[in-house]
Amino acid sequence: MNHRHNRSGLTRRQLIKGIGAASLLPLVGSAPFAIGGQSAGRVVVVGGGFGGATAAKYLKRANPAIEVLLIEPNETFYTCPFSNLHLGGLREMDAIAHGYDELKDRYGVRVIHAMVEDVDADAHKVTLSTGRKLDYDRLVLSPGIDMRWNALEGYDEEAAEKAPHAWKAGTQTELLRSQLEAMDDGGTFVMVAPENPFRCPPGPYERASLVANYLAQHKPKSKVLILDAKDNFSKQGLFTAGWERLYGDRIEWVGLSSDGRVTRVDADRLEVETEFGTVHRADVLNVIPPQKAGWIAERAGVTDDSGWVPVKAETFESRQVADIYVVGDATVAAPMPKSGFCANGQAKVVAAAIAASLESRPAPEAYWTNTCYSLVGPEYGISVAGVYRVQDGVIAEVEGAGGLSPADASDATRALEAEYAVGWYNAICQDTWGTSPGSRAT
Amino acid sequence: MRPDRPTHHDAARRRLLRGLVAAVAAIGLATPAMAEGPWQRLDAARSVLGDAEPVTQGLVLDLPHVSEDGASVSLTVGFDGELADDDYISRIDLFATANPSPEIATFHLTPLSGKPEISTRVRLNETQQVIAIATSHQGERFATAREVRITVSGCLMRNGADQPEPLSNPRVSVPARFSPGQPEAVRTLINHPMETGLREGPDGEIVPRHIIERFTVSLNGETAFEADLHQSVSASPYLLFYLSPEQDSEAVFEWQDDTGSTARHEAAIETS
Numbered sequence: 005m006n007h008r009h010n011r012s013g014l015t016r017r018q019l020i021k022g023i024g025a026a027s028l029l030p031l032v033g034s035a036p037f038a039i040g041g042q043s044a045g046r047v048v049v050v051g052g053g054f055g056g057a058t059a060a061k062y063l064k065r066a067n068p069a070i071e072v073l074l075i076e077p078n079e080t081f082y083t084c085p086f087s088n089l090h091l092g093g094l095r096e097m098d099a100i101a102h103g104y105d106e107l108k109d110r111y112g113v114r115v116i117h118a119m120v121e122d123v124d125a126d127a128h129k130v131t132l133s134t135g136r137k138l139d140y141d142r143l144v145l146s147p148g149i150d151m152r153w154n155a156l157e158g159y160d161e162e163a164a165e166k167a168p169h170a171w172k173a174g175t176q177t178e179l180l181r182s183q184l185e186a187m188d189d190g191g192t193f194v195m196v197a198p199e200n201p202f203r204c205p206p207g208p209y210e211r212a213s214l215v216a217n218y219l220a221q222h223k224p225k226s227k228v229l230i231l232d233a234k235d236n237f238s239k240q241g242l243f244t245a246g247w248e249r250l251y252g253d254r255i256e257w258v259g260l261s262s263d264g265r266v267t268r269v270d271a272d273r274l275e276v277e278t279e280f281g282t283v284h285r286a287d288v289l290n291v292i293p294p295q296k297a298g299w300i301a302e303r304a305g306v307t308d309d310s311g312w313v314p315v316k317a318e319t320f321e322s323r324q325v326a327d328i329y330v331v332g333d334a335t336v337a338a339p340m341p342k343s344g345f346c347a348n349g350q351a352k353v354v355a356a357a358i359a360a361s362l363e364s365r366p367a368p369e370a371y372w373t374n375t376c377y378s379l380v381g382p383e384y385g386i387s388v389a390g391v392y393r394v395q396d397g398v399i400a401e402v403e404g405a406g407g408l409s410p411a412d413a414s415d416a417t418r419a420l421e422a423e424y425a426v427g428w429y430n431a432i433c434q435d436t437w438g439t440s441p442g443s444r445a446t
Numbered sequence: 447m448r449p450d451r452p453t454h455h456d457a458a459r460r461r462l463l464r465g466l467v468a469a470v471a472a473i474g475l476a477t478p479a480m481a482e483g484p485w486q487r488l489d490a491a492r493s494v495l496g497d498a499e500p501v502t503q504g505l506v507l508d509l510p511h512v513s514e515d516g517a518s519v520s521l522t523v524g525f526d527g528e529l530a531d532d533d534y535i536s537r538i539d540l541f542a543t544a545n546p547s548p549e550i551a552t553f554h555l556t557p558l559s560g561k562p563e564i565s566t567r568v569r570l571n572e573t574q575q576v577i578a579i580a581t582s583h584q585g586e587r588f589a590t591a592r593e594v595r596i597t598v599s600g601c602l603m604r605n606g607a608d609q610p611e612p613l614s615n616p617r618v619s620v621p622a623r624f625s626p627g628q629p630e631a632v633r634t635l636i637n638h639p640m641e642t643g644l645r646e647g648p649d650g651e652i653v654p655r656h657i658i659e660r661f662t663v664s665l666n667g668e669t670a671f672e673a674d675l676h677q678s679v680s681a682s683p684y685l686l687f688y689l690s691p692e693q694d695s696e697a698v699f700e701w702q703d704d705t706g707s708t709a710r711h712e713a714a715i716e717t718s
Contacts, residue, residue, distance in 0.1 A: 200514045235518055235682070260518075261610060261637055261682035263617060279633060280617040310511060338514050339597040398595070 044069035045362040048130055048140040050120045050300060052076030054083070055146030055332030055347035057107060057436045062355035064111040070362065073114045073138060075130070079103060081437070082173035084204060085344050086429050091170065091181050092214030093222075094382055100173060106438030123304035125325045142358045145306065145313075145330045146347065147298025148172070149203050152311070155294040156196075156269055163271035167289035170211075171203060183288045184215065190225040191287030196266045196276055197232040201312070202295050203333045203342045205238035206388075210378040211290070213243070216251045217381050228255045231276065231284065233265040238341075239378060239388055242409055246380030246418075266291075297334035304328060312336045317394045319357035319367050320350050329354045339401045340392055345374045345428075348436055370394055371402075377425035385409075385421030484575045484591045485541075490548050491589075494539050494579050500589035503527055507578045507592045516570045516596040518680040523578045524563035527588060535562035537581040542678050544574035546644055550678040553687070558670035560629025560690025567680040569642075570596050610637035610682055612656065613709040618699050620689075624717045629688040634661070636701050636709060642677040658683055660702045665695040665715070691715050 044067050049060045052074055060074040081102045089095035107113040119133035129137050151169060153160040159167070170180040184193065193215050197208040212228050219226040236259075237243075247255045258264035268277040274286045296302075296311030306313045306322040313330045314323040320335065322328045331354055332347030340346045349372040357367035371393040378386050391405035409421060433439060483502065485491035504527015513519045525535050534557060540550035550568050562580065570576070573595045580588040619633040636658070643655025655677065663671040671687055689697070699711040 199520075201512075234515070236515060261635065261684075262615070263635065280619045280635060308511070314511075336512055338512050401598075 042069065043071045045141040046071040046073070046139060047142045047144060047358060048138055049074045049144040049146065050076075050130070051146035051148060051298070051332075052078070052081055052104060052115070053146055053148055053332065053347065054344035054432070054436050055148075055351045056144065057081070057102075057104070058348045058351035059144045059146060059329075059331060059355050060107055060113045061111050061436070061438075062352050063358060064113060066355050066359035067362070068112065070359065071114070072112075073116060073140075074104070074107065075116050075118055075120050075132065075138075076104070077117060077119050077133075078174075079117055082177065083344065083429075083433065084171070084173045084207070085432075087170070087173035087177045088207065088211045088214045089379070090177055091184065091211060092218045092382075093181075094214065097178065102433055102437040102439045104437065110438065120300050121303075123300065123328070125305060125328060128327065141327070141362065143304075143328045144351075144354055144358070145298075145301055145304060145328060145334065146332045146351065147300045147330075147334050149295040149297065149333050149342075150299050152294040152296050156291065157267060158269040158271065159291055159293050163269060164291070166271040167269060167274065167286075167291045169292055170290060171207075171292050171295070180288070180290055184218065187223065187226065187287050189223040191223065192227045192229055192285070193219070193288045193290065194229045194231065194274075194276065194284055194286035196269070196289075196291040196293075197230055197234070197237070198292050198294050199233040199260075199265075201336075201338065201342060202292070204376075205341050205343075206243075206376055206378045208232075208292055209237060209239070209243045210380070212255055212257075213247065213251075213378070213380045216247070216254045220251060220254060226254075226287075229284065229286075230255065230257045231264045231266050231278065232257060232259050235260045238376070239386055239408065241411060242386040243378070243380060245411065246384055246386065250381045250384060295333075297330075301330060301334050306330055307334075308336075310336070317397060317399045318370055319361075320354045321357070329358060337399055339390070340372060340374060340399055341376065343374055343376055345376070345432060346372065348432055349373065372399075374406075375428060377421065377428055379422055379425055380418075381422075383422050384415075384418040385423070385425045386418070387421055387424070483577075483589055484543060485577050485579060485589045488541055488543055488548060488577065491539070491541050491577055491579060494581070495587055495589070498585075498587045500579065500587040501527065502589060505578055505580045505588040505590040507576060507590050509576055509592050509594050511593075512595045512597060513570065514597060516572070516598065518567045519570050519594060519596075520565065521568050521576065522563065522565040522686075523580075525580055525588065529582055529586065530584065533582045533584045533586065535580050536583040538562065538564065539579045539581075540568070541577040541579075542568065542570055542574060543577060545569070545571050545678050546642075547677060549676040550576075551676060552674040554669075554672040554674075556668075556670055558665055558668065558690055558692075559688055560627075561688035563688060565684075565686035567684050569678050569680055570594055572596055609639040609641075612638050612705075613658070613701060613703060613707055614638075616699065616701065616709045616711045618711045618713055620697065620713050620715060622716070624689070624691050624715060626692050626717045627690060629690040631686055632663075632689050633684070633686045634699060634711075635682060635684045637682045638701075638703065640675075640677060640679055640681045640683065644677075656704060658701050658703045661685065662698075662700045662702075663687075663689070664698045664700075665689070665691050666693075667696075670697075689715070691717055693717055 049056045063072045083100045086100045104115045122131040168176045168180040170176040216228045263278045263280045265279045266276045274289045313335045331350040333342040353370045360367045375389040386409045388408050389406040391402040508522040538553045541548045575591045577591045614637040617635040621630045641656040647653045661673040695715045697713045702708045
């Protein structure tokens with residue numbers, strides 16, 4: 005979710021609905037909530053993405069007597085996973101859209117469509133954009149990322165309307181797709197990729213793949229150029245081999261050591277300049293800028309000078325502020341990557357930890373898994389998997405438990421992995437929102 | 447040992463200490479730290495320090511708390527402490543305490559370097575402390591250390607990357623124009639595998655050490671900045687440093703590797 009960016013983008017209808025939902029609250033207040041029982045405590049969850057929606061649902065599963073309020077400005081959530089398929093013309097936006105009906109109707113989560121504007125950690129209160137204040141016993145922040153505007157010279161919110169980042173799914177995804185569709189055959193799609201850490205490490209390279217796939221079919225004289233602030237990237241060998249196999253020399257990747265790091269963006273001229281002065285002109289320019297934790301995390305005082313949120317490995321409670329738990333891309337959870345899968349797993353750990361702490365029980369032992377599928381082509385999938393647990397107070401990868409797709413796999417294996425990727429997407433969305441693609445609940 | 451209430455002797459000692467601190471502060475030096483720093487536990491660092499007790503303020507190391515790629519960790523070392531008017535930082539040493547060979551680099555600065563601030567990219571094998579020691583022309587010593595956690599993100603696992611051609615593509619970025627005596631940042635990058643001599647090749651044999659050992663910048667033939675590099679510098683060494691030319695200069699940048707091969711780049715620098 006996107007606290008700053010969406011504030012102006014909130015429609016009047018959404019705002020009125022948000023106020024409507026919020027105005028119901030006095031009827032509930034902190035009075036006994038569960039019929040036939042006392043509230044076991046109130047948890048406010050901020051952000052309805054993979055982390056927040058999962059936390060809300062699993063808190064209710066852990067103990068239905070916990071009062072759970074989910075604050076999310078948008079009624080429809082578009083996932084970053086599979087948004088590259090929309091860019092490549094392989095999937096409609098509706099098929100990456102998810103709603104909150106199951107959380108409300110089946111699990112009894114109170115969903116409020118509003119922004120959170122402030123967190124008072126001492127008083128255990130959050131303030132909504134509607135002006136309403138909500139008390140909490142425990143707070144879960146799942147704020148995702150915000151762009152570090154102007155960290156890359158010339159790249160601010162206004163520039164993103166001309167050179168989209170499309171690193172939050174929704175209108176930015178649609179804008180970049182429409183630019184690609186409007187591009188003349190023979191044009192160059194230039195992507196600026198950031199240094200670590202950033203949301204979805206293999207994402208830029210899957211995007212380059214699926215854009216190349218679209219261009220190969222519809223604009224065969226066009227090219228993809230990736231200018232990268234890194235020398236190594238996720239699943240590099242697998243991507244590079246797949247690009248060669250499927251797209252020949254259509255995709256060119258320029259790494260850090262070959263002057264790939266962009267230091268200036270001119271969105272009006274669709275030009276970027278690298279550290280050593282090479283200017284590249286784009287026909288469609290996709291800038292994935294440096295990132296930080298979503299704005300509300302900073303407001304709540306849980307970020308450190310890196311701009312991300314340090315958390316206790318065992319519970320994902322903030323290391324800096326008591327009773328605030330943070331999940332997903334906003335956290336410093338390395339070696340876990342910033343992925344929807346990790347956010348989902350971290351949220352389950354947080355739900356279990358909060359349910360335990362509300363009953364003064366110790367949190368259960370935490371461990372996590374992650375699988376990142378990437379599509380190099382519609383029928384060419386690759387993956388990396390990892391298993392993680394806490395060792396000496398920090399998250400560590402369990403050696404020998406994960407791995408990469410084999411370098412020498414057959415086309416049949418790649419095709420199977422592309423199918424597994426769809427299966428993975430359907431399963432995690434079902435687990436998070438209870439919605440499968442296409443069956444969006446509105 | 448801590449008595450319940452202060453004795454007359456303690457109070458006198460504290461007054462004396464306060465006086466000393468004030469005296470040190472008055473002549474523009476920070477308080478030397480009496481606590482043992484990690485540099486005291488590293489032979490390579492101790493040999494730079496000699497018997498001197500370094501000042502622990504003024505030298506600043508900037509590194510990420512957590513790095514997801516130990517093969518290339520961005521590092522900036524800078525000095526914003528105080529020195530006598532006619533003194534300047536003439537040397538900065540960097541050490542990686544838990545690398546097989548702790549030396550990262552030694553930078554030699556001159557008045558033509560202008561500003562003691564350098565950025566580079568380093569290899570860190572594991573979570574460890576990185577140490578910086580600065581030495582001034584008149585022998586003042588400063589030290590600092592930063593802990594960096596190294597963890598390879600699951601999504602970053604890779605299966606082999608191409609090795610760059612040694613000493614290829616020297617790149618230099620210098621400002622078009624300098625104001626005399628005004629330091630400006632200069633960036634350099636050159637492709638080189640910087641083989642550590644510790645890695646096994648595909649045939650199971652150790653790949654021999656092959657690194658750039660020395661980088662020199664001269665202005666009109668006068669040395670302005672030098673770097674001794676070791677195997678803990680990342681492949682394709684990147685350096686950002688400052689130059690402060692006093693007049694129009696012919697700048698020569700030269701990299702030399704351990705086979706004796708060199709690469710050279712020349713640039714005309716204008717001042718106004």
